[in-house]
Amino acid sequence: MANEYVLETRGIRKVFPGVVALDGISLRFRPGSVHALMGENGAGKSTLMKILSGMYKPTEGIVLYKGVETEFNAPIESIRLGIAMIHQELSPVPHRSVMENVWLGREPLIKGTPFVDHRKMHDDTKRLLDDLELSIDPRIEMAKLTVAKMQMVEIAKAVSYNADVVIMDEPTSSLTKGEVEHLFRIIRRLREQGKAIIYISHKMDEIFAISDEVSVLRDGNYVGTYPAAELNTDKLIALMVGRELNEMFPKVECPITDVKLEVKNLSSPGAFQDVSFAVRKGEILGFAGLVGAGRTEVMETLFGIRHKSAGSVLIDDKPVDIRAPEDAIRHKMALLTEDRRLSGIFPMLDIKDNMIMAVIDRYRNRLGKFLNHAQIRNECGEYRHKIKIKTPSLEQKIMNLSGGNQQKVLVARWLMSEPEILILDEPTRGIDVGAKAEIHTLITNLAAKGKAIILVSSELPEILGMSDRIAVMREGRLTGIVERKDATQEVVMKYATMKP
Amino acid sequence: MNGKENIKQFFGKYGIYLVLVVMVIIMSFLSPVFLSQDNLLNVVRQVSVIGVISLGVTLVIISKGIDLSSGSTLALCAVMAASFGQAGDWAAKMYPSLPELPVIVPILVALGVGTLVGMVNGLLVAKTGIPAFIATLGTYVSVRGLALLYSDGRPVSTLTASYQFIGQGYVFGVPVPVILFFMLALITWVVLNHTKFGKNIYAIGGNIVAAEVSGVNVGRNLVKIYMYAGMLAGVAGLMLSARLNTGQPGMGVAYELDAIAATTIGGTSHSGGIGTIQGAVVGALILGVLNNGLNLLGVSAYWQQIIKGAIIVTAVVIDMRKNAKKK
Numbered sequence: 001m002a003n004e005y006v007l008e009t010r011g012i013r014k015v016f017p018g019v020v021a022l023d024g025i026s027l028r029f030r031p032g033s034v035h036a037l038m039g040e041n042g043a044g045k046s047t048l049m050k051i052l053s054g055m056y057k058p059t060e061g062i063v064l065y066k067g068v069e070t071e072f073n074a075p076i077e078s079i080r081l082g083i084a085m086i087h088q089e090l091s092p093v094p095h096r097s098v099m100e101n102v103w104l105g106r107e108p109l110i111k112g113t114p115f116v117d118h119r120k121m122h123d124d125t126k127r128l129l130d131d132l133e134l135s136i137d138p139r140i141e142m143a144k145l146t147v148a149k150m151q152m153v154e155i156a157k158a159v160s161y162n163a164d165v166v167i168m169d170e171p172t173s174s175l176t177k178g179e180v181e182h183l184f185r186i187i188r189r190l191r192e193q194g195k196a197i198i199y200i201s202h203k204m205d206e207i208f209a210i211s212d213e214v215s216v217l218r219d220g221n222y223v224g225t226y227p228a229a230e231l232n233t234d235k236l237i238a239l240m241v242g243r244e245l246n247e248m249f250p251k252v253e254c255p256i257t258d259v260k261l262e263v264k265n266l267s268s269p270g271a272f273q274d275v276s277f278a279v280r281k282g283e284i285l286g287f288a289g290l291v292g293a294g295r296t297e298v299m300e301t302l303f304g305i306r307h308k309s310a311g312s313v314l315i316d317d318k319p320v321d322i323r324a325p326e327d328a329i330r331h332k333m334a335l336l337t338e339d340r341r342l343s344g345i346f347p348m349l350d351i352k353d354n355m356i357m358a359v360i361d362r363y364r365n366r367l368g369k370f371l372n373h374a375q376i377r378n379e380c381g382e383y384r385h386k387i388k389i390k391t392p393s394l395e396q397k398i399m400n401l402s403g404g405n406q407q408k409v410l411v412a413r414w415l416m417s418e419p420e421i422l423i424l425d426e427p428t429r430g431i432d433v434g435a436k437a438e439i440h441t442l443i444t445n446l447a448a449k450g451k452a453i454i455l456v457s458s459e460l461p462e463i464l465g466m467s468d469r470i471a472v473m474r475e476g477r478l479t480g481i482v483e484r485k486d487a488t489q490e491v492v493m494k495y496a497t498m499k500p
Numbered sequence: 501m502n503g504k505e506n507i508k509q510f511f512g513k514y515g516i517y518l519v520l521v522v523m524v525i526i527m528s529f530l531s532p533v534f535l536s537q538d539n540l541l542n543v544v545r546q547v548s549v550i551g552v553i554s555l556g557v558t559l560v561i562i563s564k565g566i567d568l569s570s571g572s573t574l575a576l577c578a579v580m581a582a583s584f585g586q587a588g589d590w591a592a593k594m595y596p597s598l599p600e601l602p603v604i605v606p607i608l609v610a611l612g613v614g615t616l617v618g619m620v621n622g623l624l625v626a627k628t629g630i631p632a633f634i635a636t637l638g639t640y641v642s643v644r645g646l647a648l649l650y651s652d653g654r655p656v657s658t659l660t661a662s663y664q665f666i667g668q669g670y671v672f673g674v675p676v677p678v679i680l681f682f683m684l685a686l687i688t689w690v691v692l693n694h695t696k697f698g699k700n701i702y703a704i705g706g707n708i709v710a711a712e713v714s715g716v717n718v719g720r721n722l723v724k725i726y727m728y729a730g731m732l733a734g735v736a737g738l739m740l741s742a743r744l745n746t747g748q749p750g751m752g753v754a755y756e757l758d759a760i761a762a763t764t765i766g767g768t769s770h771s772g773g774i775g776t777i778q779g780a781v782v783g784a785l786i787l788g789v790l791n792n793g794l795n796l797l798g799v800s801a802y803w804q805q806i807i808k809g810a811i812i813v814t815a816v817v818i819d820m821r822k823n824a825k826k827k
Contacts, residue, residue, distance in 0.1 A: 055713075074712075075712065075713045075714075075715065076714075076715035079714075079715055080715075087713070091707060091709055091710035091713060092707065092710060093702065093703045093706035093707045093710050093711070093773060094706055094707065094773065095702070095706055095773050095774050096699075096702055096703065096706060096773070100699055100702075100703075101710075104699070104703050104710065104711065104714040104716065105700075105703075105711070105714035105715035105716045106714075106715065107696045107699055109696065114695050114696070115690075115694045115695060116694055116695060116696055116698075116699060118694075
């Protein structure tokens with residue numbers, strides 16, 4: 001008798017240093033069915049899929065494939081067994097042709113020779129693409145395609161593996177409505193052929209349009225599996241959000257005065273369009289939205305890292321022209337970047353060098369060329385105590401500190417520039433609860449001192465707990481601004497996931 | 501697509517060939533000797549050693565690597581091959597008791613030693629994960645030392661006639677090194693464009709994660725790439741020692757840089773995944789025409805160096821602009 005389930009996970013647990021990403025996930029996937037996987041950012045969906053596609057090994061737990069306990073040690077092993085994955089981040093080889101991308105690693109050879117059979121490659125690709133009603137020339141260079149077309153090629157590639165399980169991680173992130181319909185036709189056909197489709201998306205309408213079953217993950221835990229017909233948007237959001245809003249956010253009411261920063265119709269091609277908002281002195285404006293909504297890009301544009309194609313920025317009612325971070329710093333802005341490791345810390349430098357990086361000019365001595373080390377040590381020491389950086393000394397390399405303390409050093413860096421507008425992009429990502437609370441207190445105190453603060457966070461409780469108003473973005477557009485008194489997780493999630 | 505864009509695309513694709521043609525035309529006006537058959541063959545023969553090295557270096561650079569050891573490998577292969585290819589009646593032989601050996605022995609020695617050095621490079625890059633720049637910098641230094649150690653710092657001279665033929669002979673009026681260069685170019689072109697190995701090289705350089713996720717054995721392919729480059733450096737060592745009738749441990753200094761220059765001028769991108777063999781050949785020819793032309797015009801060697809450097813940088817600047825415009 002055939003197995004009822006083609007793929008099954010039992011008690012999967014995945015621990016990364018300091019974080020439990022998945023805790024006891026048991027899921028079962030039926031052949032000939034579309035199984036949607038839902039959860040907020042960081043719920044563990046992508047981690048689970050990476051385990052199924054052989055990129056990660058689970059810390060605990062087993063995977064059963066067609067009823068047999070199976071270990072995947074490399075992507076190629078799961079592909080060979082019949083699990084194909086369309087990755088969230090596209091992974092084409094840009095300057096090679098479509099057909100070479102599709103058959104990468106399994107190029108057909110002319111019989112009895114070591115030579116690649118280009119004609120077969122071309123014809124097979126053509127047939128594959130025709131079959132999926134895609135009008136793409138197999139010979140065209142991948143980099144010349146639009147992102148949507150590239151995504152369709154990735155989908156075609158996954159189909160060409162003839163796998164029994166096809167995992168699609170946000171396959172529609174750059175598709176138009178018509179292309180999504182097209183993808184759904186492909187998915188329905190795969191389902192009729194008896195394939196199991198695991199479908200990850202944040203878009204509610206898609207989930208209800210295509211899936212048979214929905215499983216929900218929350219904070220690395222399994223919440224439940226439900227027939228799609230028994231759910232609706234509100235129920236699903238409630239399942240995803242679930243938790244109680246805890247009281248760790250020390251928001252204190254403080255006077256909110258004049259408009260400090262005003263943004264009008266700001267656009268940056270390919271990232272976001274027509275974004276307008278204002279922040280007042282003493283106000284914390286939260287920015288909510290799903291990963292890829294364009295929040296970080298807006299902040300980068302404000303700070304002069306990214307070019308704007310349209311729109312204007314006003315500080316204290318005066319238009320400003322910010323083309324580079326230097327300009328932004330001169331206008332008393334500070335940006336704590338989203339990725340601490342990538343664009344924040346200098347891992348090999350010590351704490352004080354990391355702190356003074358944005359204001360290094362201030363410490364030049366009378367000769368004008370050399371740094372005044374005594375002054376640096378004094379002022380860095382002040383900030384160390386003020387924001388409680390736990391370290392044996394200021395000469396400690398920053399890479400030896402915990403994530404929370406690294407983040408505090410970066411906060412100190414920007415406080416030293418005495419900013420009036422602070423943009424904090426995911427300021428508490430990946431740091432422990434205690435340090436989180438301290439950073440929250442710090443943010444509130446800064447607002448009380450009359451700073452204008454923009455807080456970008458993917459953690460809804462944090463946004464809800466800290467913000468005076470919440471701007472919500474979806475797919476490069478500002479879909480709504482919610483007042484603190486009206487803000488609930490459900491309201492924000494609705495703006496973040498549903499078409500306006 | 502309008503006409504203007506077509507022209508732009510045409511120049512993007514064939515610009516480097518046009519540069520060569522324009523250089524040849526200008527030179528033929530400036531110097532009556534330039535277009536003579538003798539001189540043209542001379543140009544190609546002069547670039548054939550660098551050219552052969554650049555074929556292997558092209559594969560390495562397409563895979564987003566670099567090989568700094570080619571010049572040293574050339575020297576080690578030259579002295580070792582020469583020591584097995586000395587004429588029987590020569591008094592100062594390295595191995596006095598060795599009889600005169602058929603030319604196939606030094607050929608196999610050169611290819612084998614080159615491949616071996618390449619394997620060391622490849623294993624260092626693939627298994628330890630250190631940057632190719634560092635791995636091959638190490639072999640660049642050590643292999644030169646090995647060449648000096650093996651030959652005791654002395655030239656290994658007076659080779660058999662058949663050995664010398666590799667560097668000095670003619671077939672149907674074409675110098676043997678030229679024939680070797682074009683044959684190897686053709687073979688490498690086939691490898692790069694018509695075998696799985698070739699496709700993998702582009703994939704590894706273009707997007708190593710995609711290659712891995714698609715089941716390409718990245719490590720094994722990297723080792724093969726560096727082995728191939730090492731082998732070609734061995735061929736270059738054979739050609740150069742045959743031409744000069746001596747293998748010397750100090751040979752081929754900075755040849756790796758000329759080979760990298762030829763490859764780079766030919767449009768191979770150091771950010772990986774882009775590059776062609778025909779480009780490397782044309783790049784080598786451009787360097788050759790430049791050298792020869794400036795010599796004929798009596799430009800001082802110092803100026804020649806300055807001009808060569810400027811051309812390398814200009815070629816890359818133009819190439820990057822071309823790629824940037826695509827976005």
